[in-house]
Amino acid sequence: MSLLRVNYPCKADLSDSARYSTMPRGRDRDGLRPSGSWLLAIAVSWCTLAGPSNAMGFNLIIAFDGGLTASQQAVFTEAENFWSSQINGYLPGIVQNSVVIQAKGMNIDGEGMIFGQAGPTQTTLQGGYRITVSGRMFFDTADLANLEATGRFGEVIEHEMGHVLGLGTLWTSNGVYNHGTGQYTGAKGLAAYRTEFNQPTATFIPVELGGAAGTSNAHWDEVDKDDVNGGNELTGITDPLGRDMRHELMTGWLNSPTFVSRMSVQSLGDIGFDVVPEPGSRALLIGALILVWGSARQACRSLVKRRNDQSHADLRDSRRPKCC
Ligand SMILES: [Ca+2]
Ligand SMILES: [Ca+2]
Numbered sequence: 001m002s003l004l005r006v007n008y009p010c011k012a013d014l015s016d017s018a019r020y021s022t023m024p025r026g027r028d029r030d031g032l033r034p035s036g037s038w039l040l041a042i043a044v045s046w047c048t049l050a051g052p053s054n055a056m057g058f059n060l061i062i063a064f065d066g067g068l069t070a071s072q073q074a075v076f077t078e079a080e081n082f083w084s085s086q087i088n089g090y091l092p093g094i095v096q097n098s099v100v101i102q103a104k105g106m107n108i109d110g111e112g113m114i115f116g117q118a119g120p121t122q123t124t125l126q127g128g129y130r131i132t133v134s135g136r137m138f139f140d141t142a143d144l145a146n147l148e149a150t151g152r153f154g155e156v157i158e159h160e161m162g163h164v165l166g167l168g169t170l171w172t173s174n175g176v177y178n179h180g181t182g183q184y185t186g187a188k189g190l191a192a193y194r195t196e197f198n199q200p201t202a203t204f205i206p207v208e209l210g211g212a213a214g215t216s217n218a219h220w221d222e223v224d225k226d227d228v229n230g231g232n233e234l235t236g237i238t239d240p241l242g243r244d245m246r247h248e249l250m251t252g253w254l255n256s257p258t259f260v261s262r263m264s265v266q267s268l269g270d271i272g273f274d275v276v277p278e279p280g281s282r283a284l285l286i287g288a289l290i291l292v293w294g295s296a297r298q299a300c301r302s303l304v305k306r307r308n309d310q311s312h313a314d315l316r317d318s319r320r321p322k323c324c
């Protein structure tokens with residue numbers, strides 16, 4: 001069982017950089033990533049575009065278990081709706097179609113210190129992927145009001161739900177990260193990182209190695225307080241809207257306002273999910289398909305022309321191949 005602890009090291013950090021902390025799972029790699037040619041990739045992606053590759057879809061279910069007000073429950077539902085909007089289902093070979101998250105407010109250790117515990121509580125190995133079956137998100141009632149008052153509750157819930165789905169918690173068991181390396185190598189997440197953050201030659205996504213156990217090895221990297229420069233400054237790695245990586249939702253410290261990168265969403269595709277395609281890759285894919293179709297059509301016409309050139313009689317009998 002993996003529990004995630006949300007630590008706010010001191011009250012002052014609430015205004016700027018609350019720290020997310022998750023307990024690492026440390027499982028061995030237990031699945032092999034499928035690989036294939038570029039054409040096969042196009043075919044698979046086209047199937048994805050044509051419809052969810054898993055007809056069973058995906059249902060994120062929040063099971064409220066007390067201790068949360070109606071407005072707090074509504075925030076969970078918002079986060080549920082967000083992640084659900086990014087996930088079509090699971091990759092082929094996975095028959096799972098839901099994740100159940102037990103959510104509750106409870107007394108943990110009073111105001112400050114530990115904010116809550118979140119993470120997968122049950123996982124299963126399907127189709128070569130380690131995926132979450134159920135998880136939990138428990139929060140300290142002593143801290144909930146403060147979280148709400150500072151307007152951070154929604155971001156914290158969204159962040160923790162990402163962990164329950166496997167972001168940072170199931171990387172190692174899915175073979176996309178080796179503990180201590182600081183290098184995430186999942187192909188889909190990495191591809192998104194290269195384009196979204198203008199890192200075309202990157203061979204990995206930097207993973208956080210600073211912070212306490214649980215913060216390190218479980219979040220995207222940012223310049224943190226443990227850095228020699230004093231930390232807490234911008235990374236200089238920005239998306240097309242100029243948003244710095246420091247503000248990405250799945251980094252180890254909370255810096256409002258946060259944003260969810262395509263990188264985070266696409267990286268779910270490295271750990272078993274069928275996610276909504278990137279707008280950029282979709283356009284590229286359609287372009288590639290038009291190119292392939294155009295070439296096939298041209299070849300077809302050449303074939304017909306060759307046949308027609310053979311004799312006038314053939315012209316009457318020749319039938320255009322279906323591909324034209
Ligand atoms: Ca749902
Ligand atoms: Ca507490």
Ligand SMILES: [Ca+2]
Pocket residue numbers: 208209210221222223224
């Ligand atoms: Ca760092």
Ligand SMILES: [Ca+2]
Pocket residue numbers: 222245246247248251252253254255
């Ligand atoms: Ca951050």
Ligand SMILES: [Zn+2]
Pocket residue numbers: 020021022159163218219251252
């Ligand atoms: Zn976290």
